[in-house]
Amino acid sequence: MPRILALDYGRKRTGIAVTDDLQIIASGLTTVDTAQLFPFLVDYFKKEDVRSVLIGEPKQMNGLPSESAPLVDAFVVQFQATFPEIPVVRVDERFTSKMAFQTMIDSGLTKKQRQNKGLVDEIAATILLQEYLSRKMI
Template sequence: MPRLLAIDYGIKRTGIAITDEMQLIASGLTTIPSETAIAFLADYFSKEKVEKVIVGKPMQMNGQPSESTEIIEKFVVLFQSRFPKMPVVRADERFTSKMAFQTMIDSGLSKKQRQNKALVDEIAATILLQGYMAGNY
């Protein structure tokens, strides 16, 4: 069975999470510089079967698009032009970064480790993917 892949796209960094082949467990894969995302994904897709990609949709608390929406929308358009046969699902990512940070605290990571923004992005992508798998989107 192909995997599911989640993308927490940001201005500087992009967190990526992936499921196992049975689509039972979501795990953080990596965090990459955002400008390398398309090349990274092309390489990954050439090695692994991916059924669907979940991309975070940034929203404000009132449900309106956030200030980073335009940047992410441009990425989604570029992604779809580069990978036209790959289904893309958009998922609300309002609380993923806060939940990622809380997960780091709950896991007992030190203050220095919690300042690792790349790890926050990877965990946020994992939370996004877990939410999708649980049927929250």
């Protein structure tokens, strides 16, 4: 069964998570410098069968698009033009970074380890994907 990939897209770096082959468990894959994201994805899609890609949709607390929404929207347009055969699913990403940071605390990571913003992005992508999988199974 093909995998589902999740992207926590950011201006500097993008956290990436992926499902197992059965689409049951989300796992952090890596964090990539956003400037290198397309070459990374081209290589990854050659190696792995990916059914769809989740991309976080940045929103404010009131549900309106956040200031980073135009940046993410532009990325989505470019992604769909580059990979037209891979469907994109937009998902609300509110609170994922805060949840990721709390997960790091709960996991017992040191203060120095928690300052790794790349790890926060990867965990945020994993949370995004796991929540999507949980809703899908209901």
